[in-house]
Amino acid sequence: MAIFDEELRALKERVLKLGSMVETAIHDSVRSLVERDSDLAREVIRKDHQINALDVEIDEECTRLIALRQPKARDLRFITTAMKITTDLERIGDLAENVAERAIELNEESQLKPYIDIPRMAEIAQEMVRDSLDAFVKGYTKMPYEIIKRDDEVDKLNVQVFNELLFYMIQDPNTISRAARISYVSKYLERIADHATNIAEMVIYMCKGKMIRHTEIQGNE
């Protein structure tokens, strides 16, 4: 059984590694936009392959553990959670890649407006990912609920960004191609926060054996 504990620990570390790669991808993709650094954007795109590869590795390891160790109870919930979390992380990686793609396109034209809400959204989304993984590793049961609440803030910022861009587009059709791209970026970040929310919800399942997905959260427990 000591071997199994070691395998679970190694699995946890791999998920954390994937998490940190994804966090970096979010951070760098938005930085490549704000600092108009297309080389950095290309690096984010190039590194997405590594995220995908690690996602596959983790899935295979989870399948192997289920087959060979027949995990039960909290071990089973940990492994199934790891499998689902990595899918969300991989999708976040893809979205960061999309942000980088839009950044490259936007960097080729003059800057439409200073980026204020976008970095704010990225910061919150990145924190949500980090905290949800922290809760996953440490088995925190309260923190996921806090994380899920922060998703509303990102949603609000997304609406705000969109309305602002709409204003630009109405005023001057020349801004449309840039404004549309920025609106995409905003939407990508909003989706990232949604995936972080999924992770937090899965952590609650892992800790308590209770599925709260697709339900309204009432209070704190």
Next chain:
Amino acid sequence: MVEKKNIFEIRDFSVYYGDLMAVKNNNLVIEKNKITAIIGPSGCGKSTLLRSLNRMNDLILSSRVEGKILFHGVDIYDRDTDVIELRRRVGMVFQKPNPFPSSVYENVAYGPKIRGIKKKSQLDEIVENALVRADIWKEVKDKLDESGLSLSGGQMQRLCIARSLAQEPEVLLFDEPTSALDPISTANIENLLQELQKTVTIVIVTHNMQQAARISDYTVFMYLGELIEFGDTDTIFVNPQNKLTEEYITGRFG
């Protein structure tokens, strides 16, 4: 609300072997046509509890019980219980296959004969029916006169199940019925139990937790004579409520 059919109700039930309290104040219901698995480490009292359900423990001289076990609402430990009839209605299959040293046919016909059934055609029907239900008819129909001991381990165990079924029991108690069998024979027995569940209520003691997970509807976890947790098998194996249960089924016990 659909009324659940409880065939057994175990109430504040304890078993002593001399001074040793092997089963401590257990409370449990056994639902009709379900498979209830009892798991727990060696010496936890699971076999004692199982054997109490048809008073097999009476055979151990130093044993005595407290509390009640209601079978269809009647306490089987009442003084006027017909223990022979109780054991016909609540049959038992053991760990090691133990056919009588007689023919396949005689093994199955033994019980009905004791009950006074003499007509050959009627016995033939009972024997065939029991062997069919135990899913061994095809394998033995041409060697009914051969010794039951000439069969393979898995076949012998199914013969023993057929022998119990010939008594038309309402409940079958299984004490580690596959621990002496290979994986294929084990799978056959497990499939058989799930088939039998339609007509017979099953209680099984097993050391093989995966077996409990695979076939049972309810799981009971016992430790040191106490009933620690009882619940849907799904719940016990995915999200047990008791820390001891969790430690036991994840193999981190002790």
